[in-house]
Amino acid sequence: MAQMSLSYWLRKNKMNLAGQAPISLRITVGRKRAEYSTGIRVAPDSWEVGKHRIQGEGEEVADYNQLLKNTHAKALRVKDTLETAGQPVTAAAIAAALREGVQATAVHVEPGPLFPPQPLTTTLTLSEATSNATRRSNTVAFQHNHLIRTPLRMGVLEARIFVEALRGINHGPNGDTALPPIDIPLSAILGKDDSAAAYAAVRQACKDLYAKDINLLQVGARKESYHRTRIVSDIELLAGSGRIRGNFAPLMQPYLLQLTSSGNFTSADIATLLTLSPNAQRLYWILKSYANLGEGRAWKQALSIEDLKLLLLQDATLYPVYAEFKRWVLEPIIDEFHSKDVAFPVSWEAVKTGKKTTGILFIIPKPRTRTAAPTAPVAAALNAAPDPFTVWLAGQSKKLQTAYAGLTSHSSSSKNSNHLSPTVAQAIVRHVAGQPELETVLYTTRHRIATSKEAIKDKAGYSYKQLVTALGREFR
Structure with a gap:
């Protein structure tokens, strides 16, 4: 049996401008070492060397310390798996196994010098496991x-x-008669990314979802009526469990359950929804709900700019200039709709009052009848998860998210684009993340480059050179 030792240490030689150093797990087998970066950064005076933990109080510190325990447990589990399989x-x-994303499900921490024995998951009964598997198969x-x-x-x-929570509701004659609890594997949200940053981003998303309250008008109520409710009544991300659990708010039941008999509902393919950005997903649902009015025929639906901004952004005052709303919201959505994995061939026209654009007319074609099995990309999307960079970017500032969208924009109808490849753009935003001054430099420089009136043949090359001058070459 191979002897292995594990220890966490602070890599002070990799300290960032904020004075934080990354925590690495040092793995030693025999006389050879390897390291695994946990993705957690802390100030040196917050690190307890002897106890291998972060000092402090609060939910974030507790989460990070639990993640350190989980990673330690996974390393032990990998060792056992290799030995059982007869592999070196x-x-x-x-x-390497840790970097590939070993899941925490059913892992228990083994006693050792760092951590006492402590179960990391709650064991499901056979009936519960079967029920969850059935719900996870909903498409x-x-x-x-x-x-x-x-x-x-x-x-x-x-x-x-939210989409994964909808997946857990069974419809039809023998479906649910009450909203079931929300029970989502964390891997359905993060894939194999179990870094501290990803976990923190999911935790924040759970908080944001719990905080959502909407004015959900009852069926038959007048438009000016007021009927406010939350989407979920509770939600939890239990450290080490590998699951998100909670419950929909009771008032949501008439809008999510037993809809097949009402005739006033819309269905959507989950695999398609999971390929769409939030704004595109929202408009996809909205347009499909109106397309149903066509009863199989092509349908046209006009929406005012104010109503459209309210539906998608929950704020009609955002993007007061239509050109900006078109550039940053509408055009990216239409590009997603027309991608081969979505293939929703909707088109749109500006509705003008005088010279001012006051609305959008969406033209939704007649639905095409499918005669073949789902394509491989769509089938794969069923179990797809956002890549680690998408998860990481979701936890960054809105300014940085906007800058990245502009860096990678290739819109032929917009001058406000930089045409950089995602690989280059990701390196740039990771370089400036967490540094407010550099984030501001990136935001302003990117916009200045994109809106330049200078005739530029190689927009990507020009953008890159200008950003290198403004930010330095460290991100290369």
């Missing part, structure tokens, strides 16, 4: 049209959690 146990192999989500057309704005992870 090496420090490099264990570090279609349903919502009442009243809920779909209620102003609501969500972030990337919030929207994903």
Whole structure:
């Protein structure tokens, strides 16, 4: 049996401008070492060397310390798995397995010098496990049209959690008669990314989803009526459990359950929803709800700019200049709709009052009848999760998110784009993240480059050179 030792240490030689150093797990098997970066950064005076933990109080510190325990447990589990399979146990192999995303499900911390024995998960009964597996196999989500057309704005992870919660509701003659509890594997939201930053982003998304309250008008109520409710009554992310659990608010039941008999509902393919950004997902639901009015025929639906901003952004005052709303909201959504994985061929025209654009006319074509099985990309999307960078970016400032969108924009109809590849853009935003001064420099420089009136043949090359001058070459 191979002898392995594990220890956390603070890499002070990698300290960032904020004075925080990354925490690494040092894995030693025999005389060879390997390291695994936990993704957690702390100030040196907050690190307890002897206890291998972060000092302090509060939920974030508790989460990070639990993640350190989880990572330690996973390393032990990988070692056991390699030995059981008769494979060589090496420090490099264990570090590689951790980087590939070993899940925490059913892992227990083994007694050792760092941590006392403590279970990391709650064991499900056979019936509960079977029920959860059945719900996870659902491929279609349903919502009442009243809920779909209620102003609501969500972030990337919030929207994903909401869709996965809808997946857990069974419809049809033998479906649920009451809203079931929300029970989502964390891997459905994060994939294999179990870094501290990803965990913190999911925690914040749960908080944001719990804080959402909407004016959900009852069926038959007048438009000026007031009927406010939360979406979820409770939600929890229990450290080490590998699951998100909670419950929908009771008042949500008529809008999420037993909709097949009402005739006033819309369904959507879950795999398609999970490929869409939050704004695109919202408009997709809205347009499909109106398309149902066509009863199989092409349908046109006009929405005022104010109503559209209210539905998508929950604030009609945002983007007061239509050109900016078109550039940053509408055009990216339409690009997503027309992608091969979504293939929602909706088109739109500006509705003008005089010279001012006051609305959008959406043209929704007649639905096409599917005669073949789902394509491979759509089937794969069923179990897809946002890549680690998307999860990381969701936890950054709005300014940085906007800058990244502009850096990677290739819109031929907009001058406000930089045409950089995602790889280059990601390196740049990671370099400036957490440094307010550099974030501001990136934001202003990117916009200045994109809106330049100078004739530029190679927009990507020009953008890159200007950003290198403004930010330095460290991100290269």
